[in-house]
Amino acid sequence: MKNILHIRLFVVMMLLVSGMASNSSQAIAKSQLTAPAAAAVLDQRSRVSPENQMMNERFKKLLPKLMAETNIDLWLVMAREYAEDPVFFSLVPQPVFAARRTTMLIYHLKDDGSVDALSVNTYPFGVPYKSVWSGGDLDEQWQALGALIKDLDPQRIGINSSRNWPVADGLTEGLHKRLLEVLPSDLEKRLVSAEELVVRWVETRIAEEQAVYPHVVQLARAVIAEGFSSKVITPGVTTTEDVAWFIRQRFHELDLQVWFMPYVNLQRAGIDCPSDNPFCATSGVIQPGDVLHTDVGICYLKLCTDTQEMGYVLKQGESDVPQDLKDALAIGNKWQDHLTSSFKTGLTGNQILAETQRKAKGEGIESSTYTHPIGFFGHAPGPTIGMWDNQDETPIRGDWPLYPNTAYAIEGNIRYELPMWNGQGVRIKLEQVAMFDGERVIYTAGRQTRFHVVGPKTAPQ
Template sequence: MKNTVVKILTALAFVILITGVANAAGEAQRRWERMNQIRQEKFDLVLPEVMRENNVAMWITVSREGRDDPLTEDFGKGYVGSYGYYIFTDRGGERIERAALGIGTALIEDNGAYDIMTESFDLKEFVEERDPKSIALNFAEHIGAADGLSHTDYQKLTRDLGQKYAERFVSAEKLTSDFRSRRVASEIAAFAWAGEMSRNIAERAFSNEVITPGKTTLADVAWWMREQQFENHLGTSFGMPSVYITGPDGFVALSNDHVIQRGDFLAIDWGVGYLNFYTDMKRHAYVLREGETHLPASIQKAFDNGLAVRNILKNHIKAGRTAGETYTILNQEINNAGFKIMESFNSPTDDP
């Protein structure tokens, strides 16, 4: 009888273990499937448009063992023995040719987003056959996410392809920005989920669930938020969340052992990572003093002014303008409404 009980308990433990693994794999597979859908839609709908707008005939992204390009998640991560290449070529027609050379995984192949997948290739022959007039590479002056090519990668491409094609190298900075920023429907849905997770965690952090005035420190709040990222399998936009106290003179304390007190004005600046999306969200909170049931008039006024400026932003951000044009218009409209643009972040002012 004892042996039977042991066997039953062992079997139950095994079932629980398998069930737990299956549930964990479920979320991993769902995220993989979402990225597959996004990748297919981006390649079909966005890639041809942005390559032609930027006069790019071929786009090469280098992947190496132990060092991914910032775009690796977008293109599909696989095993790279030494060097691998994602190569997109405009050969005419509606579709851009997609090739993954030296990047091995059944997951990318099963996705069906690539026309060519092989571990055996001659990079120079591949490029010569297509003879592109321009070759975009991921080096960039202003955008870190478009600057994944190392100096060593650049030198190797120059050697392997020869001077003829090296003279056709151009920066993929604008191309990368356009490819990443033009969202398809599946991306918008995924980013909305990331934003909701970011909002939910931030607002719980600034609640009685987490904060006890006179006891909880800023670091306690920051670590609680970091733990929520860990438990929900989320990345981080900025490392440790910035949880701080601000006042008339600017920053008072930032994610440290400062104990939160009644009357403090708190702020959060943080973001989560989901798939290859990263949020950047702010939240503010006032810790009521004993006997207070509403915000002080000064803080309520600041909140109302913030809503007024937010409405200006919503009403004047329109499709069809450049970011620079929009920025100029917004500054003018904000000034017209009686507000002033801050010259630097969290700059105190005597202007009421």
């Protein structure tokens, strides 16, 4: 029965790719937000096939295009065990856990526009790599690499060395020196930084990944809904730390990797949220009337999520979230709309931030924007759109332009003065994964427009 479920999930993923479920993200968000997630998570063995299929499609559809656009004829990615290049695991077939000894990956853009994936490696990888050399002698391995590069005679050789982008700075000093030793001087002069290629490779999502992403995000959202419920929270007893560890444990039970410790905090009447506090967070025992917030992130099928949502704990006699808080959340959604409507291909992160701030201030919304790309990493490279501690221009990363088929954690908050709290401020802190298709921003698994409610659906009489 378990294998049948895995097969069905894989079939659904492939149907998504073909476009037969193009509106699925909104349907999932509405109908399955609190549905049990266990049956929808592939076991470790069953993840290998879809992960490798997506990787192979990236090699065929994406890499040739990016190498041509960035004018790189040959891309070298080299790594050693315990010192893997940040992009290494996006380039190797599963199940690979490490760069065995010294691993050399070479990508050659051919005259016909296709890319040959080559390896000079003690242990051959197999498809899609063609093994040029295999063996156990390190000096012979380096000589084989030098001979291969000389034979291919590329004009621009991209290496992962970058001052500004950590993800593109994976070539260690030791490997760099060995590379220079085996290259003739004329080829050494052709070495260039591959940072543009690396950033574009990491930030771009192909159609197959875009189809799978809603499912990955929904898994995270479902666990949040479970954590922000009476199943987990007993007012007056349960602490914010208890909820954070429940979420962490639940992801562990589902065999979903977290990339940071879940964070849960609260706000309540009597604990002010001043304008100069960008987060306004308190920990402790959860009480009726508290406003809850969580921040969680998982990675599954090589795609990462980053999600922040809000909850409310009903007070005695309440059967619904107070209207003042609903109004505050609506303002938060409006801020999101101002941000996502500012996305235009070619604009930089700094330009999008400035336009978002202009729109928000025009409506009197007190907001803070700190949105970042997401994908193979939770904090991925690409255009930074504000930072929590810098609401002005961000140098270099904020100057990166917006490209189509890229994913973002739409992250930030608004401050709203609640009449029910005698004008005390509350922070509505939101974050949802969304895709930019070149024309519009689409939330991969919906967004929060209603509070999670902790307490009985009908208050006692």
